[in-house]
Amino acid sequence: MDIIKVVSFAFIALAVIVTIRKERQDLAIQISLVAGILIFIFMITKISSVLQLLQELAIKANIDFIYLDVVFKILGISYLASFCSEICRDAGESNLASKVEFAGKILILVLAIPILMAVLQSIMKIM
Template sequence: MEIIQIVGFGLIATVLILVVKEQKPMFAFLLATFAGLVIFLFLLGKIEAIIAVLEELANRTGIPSIYLKTILKIIGIAYIAEFGAQIVRDAGQESIASRIEFAGKVLILVMAVPIISVVVDTVIGLLPAGG
């Protein structure tokens, strides 16, 4: 069970961070960042598998790949922004973390505009012609 490994690693990292934090706060921060990256890298294979399944589903249903790629980019932006904001929060910089989250939201909106346009065009196409 991978979750047991992840939680175990997280608990060990937390204990180390708490022990080191009193003497070397900067080292504790670097250790926390490193632990977060290790957990992310551990999950990378799972993320790749999910992407492969979604691509296969999109191919079978005939959904253009550009839409799937855009949605995956949006999800990626959300995760990266959250991850970055949490690291910055761990360093005690709440205002910068908030700006990272805001930037992520703006970039998500920018990426979503083409999909929103297609949805609106589709809905307009379904409406009966006025007259």
Template sequence: MEMIQVVGLGLIATILILIIKEQKPMFAFLIATCTGIIIFLFLIGKIGAIVNVLDKLAESSGINMIYLKTILKIIGIAYIAEFGAQVVRDAGQESIASKIELAGKVLIMALAIPIISIIIETVMKLLPA
């Protein structure tokens, strides 16, 4: 049922944008941006529930919580960068959208360094000396 609401909102916004775009392109952009924000706000509760389940799974399996938090930050950066890039693309600024995506990738790599180093250390311990 929730997906029908999201799709319905998207379709209504799309129809409004198509009608308004030729007369007032700025309003069309604002409708698109507001629709994206509303959909994101609609999903925050679901995201919170997913994070809670992952926290419980990490605690029960004995995984260090710092790794889970790092992975959640990485996922958050990826989603925010994608959302920001899409909004900027909707405004017709492809080059800025590309820079936002590049910044997201660099920040993800920076956060992933501790996890990558742990993986490399583990692999090195498994290899014969």
């Protein structure tokens, strides 16, 4: 199972980070960053298969790809903002982490506006 691989790798990285953090804080942060990126790369294949399935479902349901594309972008922004903010927190920069989360929320809002407008137009047509 893939989760066992991810958890095992994370625990090994955690042990190395905790051991090194006492002597070299900067190196521990870099190891944490590399471990996070490796886990993310490992999960990209899983994410791509989910996105492919969603695209197939959208084709069957005759959903416009513009909306699906926006949803994919929103998911990407949320995952990347969360990943980056957690790395910032690991480095002891919770203030910067909060700013990254705020920026992610604003970008998601900006992307969601066209979808909200389309929903409102559909409601207006029904009325």
